[in-house]
Amino acid sequence: GLGAGRRARRGGRPLDKRGGRGHAAGGDGARGGREATEDARGERRGGGEARVSHQGIRGILFDKDGTLLDFEATWRGFALDLLRELAPGDAALRAQLGEAAGVDAETGAFRPGSPIVAGATREVAEIWAALLPGRSADALEAEAERRALSAAAAPPAPATPDLPGLLDRLARPEGGAPRALGIATHDSGASAKAHMRLLGALDRFDFIAGYDSGHGLKPGPGLVQAFCAATGLRPEEVAMIGDSLHDLGAGRAAGCGAVIGVLSGPAPAETLAPHADAVLPHIGALPAWLGDPG
Numbered sequence: 001g002l003g004a005g006r007r008a009r010r011g012g013r014p015l016d017k018r019g020g021r022g023h024a025a026g027g028d029g030a031r032g033g034r035e036a037t038e039d040a041r042g043e044r045r046g047g048g049e050a051r052v053s054h055q056g057i058r059g060i061l062f063d064k065d066g067t068l069l070d071f072e073a074t075w076r077g078f079a080l081d082l083l084r085e086l087a088p089g090d091a092a093l094r095a096q097l098g099e100a101a102g103v104d105a106e107t108g109a110f111r112p113g114s115p116i117v118a119g120a121t122r123e124v125a126e127i128w129a130a131l132l133p134g135r136s137a138d139a140l141e142a143e144a145e146r147r148a149l150s151a152a153a154a155p156p157a158p159a160t161p162d163l164p165g166l167l168d169r170l171a172r173p174e175g176g177a178p179r180a181l182g183i184a185t186h187d188s189g190a191s192a193k194a195h196m197r198l199l200g201a202l203d204r205f206d207f208i209a210g211y212d213s214g215h216g217l218k219p220g221p222g223l224v225q226a227f228c229a230a231t232g233l234r235p236e237e238v239a240m241i242g243d244s245l246h247d248l249g250a251g252r253a254a255g256c257g258a259v260i261g262v263l264s265g266p267a268p269a270e271t272l273a274p275h276a277d278a279v280l281p282h283i284g285a286l287p288a289w290l291g292d293p294g
Contacts, residue, residue: 054291057257058177059233060170061207061224063242064185064192066117066159066265067283073157074195076108079116082147086132086140093131100127112266118218118246120186120211121145148191155198159264160284167204173292180231182207184223184240184250189213206231218242219249224256239290241283243267248275260289 065071083105087093091105098105101124102114110116115123125141132140160166171179181204185192189210196202207230209215209223216222228235239258240251243265251259252275261272261279272279278289287294 054258054289055176056237057179057239057290058237059180059182059227059231060239060241060286061182061184061227061251061256062283063218063244063247064183064187064195066243067241067247067262068159068163068183069195070157070159070264071117072108072110075151078147078151079103079110080105080108082144085143086128086135097128097131100131110266112268112271114266117266118186118244120217121148121188122211145188145191148187149194153194153198156195158199159262160282163199164201164204166284166287167201169287169292169294170290171204173287173290175293180206180227180233182209182227182231184209184218184227184247186211186217186246218246219253221250221254224250224254228254241286243272245271245275248272260286 062068065075083094083097083103086097094105101116102111103109103116104111115127121144122137122141125137125144128140129135129137167181171181173179183192183196183205185208187210189208189212192208192210193202196205196208207227209226211217213223213226215226224235224238224240227233228238235255236257238251238254238256239260240247240254240256241260241262242248242251243262244267248259248261258277259275261267261269261276262282263269263272263279264282269279280286280289
């Protein structure tokens with residue numbers, strides 16, 4: 001979506017559901033109800049059939065907002081400004097619009113499950129059009145996109161320091177095979193590219209696609225399949241990384257080798273864990289989880 005709300009790191013300890021030495025636990029779709037046990041390192045582990053070794057991961061596909069970017073810092077002002085424009089001088093209507101879209105109209109805080117977090121701009125536009133007589137979903141979508149691109153002119157806040165450096169480490173691990181990197185976002189493709197350009201990270205990605213790229217929406221598999229087609233990888237060689245159930249569902253639907261949740265969005269660990277092979281505090285923990293040197 002347009003991103004994630006408050007940063008929700010839970011003590012910095014990864015919640016890992018690997019089924020064995022360096023393997024990700026597998027299965028179809030969401031897996032709930034498995035009891036996790038703690039090992040000597042304090043990682044919570046669950047059962048499950050091994051899917052792919054970490055060394056078998058040749059591509060990493062990221063959600064953008066709430067995963068690569070700190071969404072609250074990047075988009076809170078945008079959401080509040082848009083609500084004020086849609087309902088000038090009408091606090092009650094602003095509150096109603098915010099409630100429908102899962103955002104507090106006074107503070108800009110996003111709740112888990114907000115369509116602004118996980119949905120596409122069109123979905124939010126249709127929700128608001130039902131509450132704004134005389135305003136079409138098409139017009140609202142166009143206005144939101146115009147404002148989003150304007151907001152993207154300001155440098156966004158990355159979810160971890162030195163994002164380009166982290167991406168370099170992931171793409172070219174010391175002593176390991178190179179990995180392809182991509183973005184699958186429910187923001188527009190143009191906005192995603194603008195954000196990465198401002199962070200000096202655009203050239204690190206082999207693939208960037210948004211809700212408007214013609215590959216469908218998460219939790220469907222289309223964006224993952226498009227990444228595979230662009231990079232020549234099989235789904236089982238790809239790790240899908242995201243902060244919402246839409247992201248994790250897309251990875252499962254496509255048959256990704258690893259599906260990783262991060263706690264840099266509004267969803268807590270207990271929400272993501274049943275659907276993920278591992279839940280990490282943020283993307284900065286990925287090199288260690290993948291077993292990369294250093």
